[in-house]
Amino acid sequence: MPRAATNKSHAGRERLTAQAWVDAALAAIAEGGLAAVAVEPLAARLGTTKGSFYWHFSNRAALIDAALQHWEERNTEQVITTVDPEPDPERRLRDLFKTVPAAGGGDPVEVALLATAGHPQVAPVLRRVTERRVDYVTDVFTDIGFPRDEARRRGLLVYTAHLGQTQLLHAVPYVLPATEADRRRYLDTLVHTLLRPE
Amino acid sequence: MPRAATNKSHAGRERLTAQAWVDAALAAIAEGGLAAVAVEPLAARLGTTKGSFYWHFSNRAALIDAALQHWEERNTEQVITTVDPEPDPERRLRDLFKTVPAAGGGDPVEVALLATAGHPQVAPVLRRVTERRVDYVTDVFTDIGFPRDEARRRGLLVYTAHLGQTQLLHAVPYVLPATEADRRRYLDTLVHTLLRPE
DNA sequence: ACCTGAACACCGTTCAAGT
DNA sequence: ACCTGAACACCGTTCAAGT
Numbered sequence: 001m002p003r004a005a006t007n008k009s010h011a012g013r014e015r016l017t018a019q020a021w022v023d024a025a026l027a028a029i030a031e032g033g034l035a036a037v038a039v040e041p042l043a044a045r046l047g048t049t050k051g052s053f054y055w056h057f058s059n060r061a062a063l064i065d066a067a068l069q070h071w072e073e074r075n076t077e078q079v080i081t082t083v084d085p086e087p088d089p090e091r092r093l094r095d096l097f098k099t100v101p102a103a104g105g106g107d108p109v110e111v112a113l114l115a116t117a118g119h120p121q122v123a124p125v126l127r128r129v130t131e132r133r134v135d136y137v138t139d140v141f142t143d144i145g146f147p148r149d150e151a152r153r154r155g156l157l158v159y160t161a162h163l164g165q166t167q168l169l170h171a172v173p174y175v176l177p178a179t180e181a182d183r184r185r186y187l188d189t190l191v192h193t194l195l196r197p198e
Numbered sequence: 199m200p201r202a203a204t205n206k207s208h209a210g211r212e213r214l215t216a217q218a219w220v221d222a223a224l225a226a227i228a229e230g231g232l233a234a235v236a237v238e239p240l241a242a243r244l245g246t247t248k249g250s251f252y253w254h255f256s257n258r259a260a261l262i263d264a265a266l267q268h269w270e271e272r273n274t275e276q277v278i279t280t281v282d283p284e285p286d287p288e289r290r291l292r293d294l295f296k297t298v299p300a301a302g303g304g305d306p307v308e309v310a311l312l313a314t315a316g317h318p319q320v321a322p323v324l325r326r327v328t329e330r331r332v333d334y335v336t337d338v339f340t341d342i343g344f345p346r347d348e349a350r351r352r353g354l355l356v357y358t359a360h361l362g363q364t365q366l367l368h369a370v371p372y373v374l375p376a377t378e379a380d381r382r383r384y385l386d387t388l389v390h391t392l393l394r395p396e
Numbered sequence: 397a398c399c400t401g402a403a404c405a406c407c408g409t410t411c412a413a414g415t
Numbered sequence: 416a417c418c419t420g421a422a423c424a425c426c427g428t429t430c431a432a433g434t
Contacts, residue, residue: 157388161358237408
């Protein structure tokens with residue numbers, strides 16, 4: 001009869017794939033930030049040894065790279081595909097402000113990464129994701145009718161405000177509008193000022 | 199004849215004050231972020247031992263607390279006192295955008311702290327500094343003539359954009375306007391949209 | 397091909413012993 | 416009062432030995 005799969009004996013355990021380590025790393029980032037990607041604790045969580053890890057990855061940095069790459073691939077288009085179906089560009093702008101993390105949830109991995117934006121492995125990933133998004137918001141402003149360069153400026157302002165808002169939300173939540181009505185009024189101010197004609 | 203002060207013998211070395219450790223910690227934050235506040239390397243830099251550190255502080259967290267407190271005290275009012283003399287509130291707003299880190303320099307400690315905004319010891323410090331500044335910008339908008347609640351919303355938008363810009367500047371510098379002329383135009387767009395009447 | 401277990405380096409923390 | 420130096424724990428990394 002076949003051996004039961006247990007965590008006690010080597011012969012009876014499933015072998016790990018690199019992907020298993022990547023998933024564990026992303027879970028760790030979501031819970032405790034980049035610093036929580038620690039080989040020894042992850043090994044314990046996966047029921048294996050540190051030695052095993054070093055067969056799949058050359059070091060901790062390589063695991064982080066793999067995790068960031070995986071996150072970038074499955075995340076970049078997420079917000080955009082949620083909002084893009086809306087045909088009216090002014091509404092699309094408004095939807096962006098509502099859908100995007102600011103609202104209250106947001107991808108915990110992204111929040112954790114923004115908290116470590118300066119980290120040498122994180123920075124280039126955020127760069128690419130950011131460019132994609134700023135370009136998208138810029139397009140919304142051109143759809144609204146602004147000339148390209150003015151649209152770019154407003155797109156930057158929007159994205160910049162979004163980043164800052166995410167940061168405030170996590171470092172200083174209570175300076176932000178607290179009640180639903182206040183939040184709506186804030187959104188109105190945002191959209192109203194941002195759409196001021198040239 | 200008096201012993202020369204060397205780093206070789208205990209009897210001949212200056213004793214350290216807690217403040218010396220705090221200064222070293224702030225220097226480390228500026229250079230390598232919070233993570234660079236490491237007892238052993240700091241001890242080496244100060245020419246003393248880890249054991250000495252633990253006489254002055256109960257642990258690494260206590261040193262970080264002391265360093266953050268010191269930074270908060272001498273920093274909070276800095277930007278404000280630079281800009282406040284300008285009597286015309288619209289100009290003051292513009293000066294804020296120019297003076298504040300965004301321009302290019304900025305306090306490296308602040309930049310490092312923003313990169314670790316979610317850290318449990320950093321968050322409350324940033325909270326207080328942020329509140330002070332948002333309140334200040336809000337006052338600028340009331341001086342310009344906006345009613346208090348609308349001024350608060352625009353103050354938030356400004357501060358939020360400032361935070362995001364600092365972040366972009368360090369994670370994704372090249373999405374921001376690169377030439378002097380582009381930067382001026384960007385500033386014009388910012389001020390122009392933010393001042394749109396209700 | 398994939399994993400274990402022991403070993404070493406680095407840094408946080410403790411503490412007995414020194415001045 | 417302030418400091419040293421040895422000790423221990425924790426985690427990153429290496430590697431010889433196992434299956």
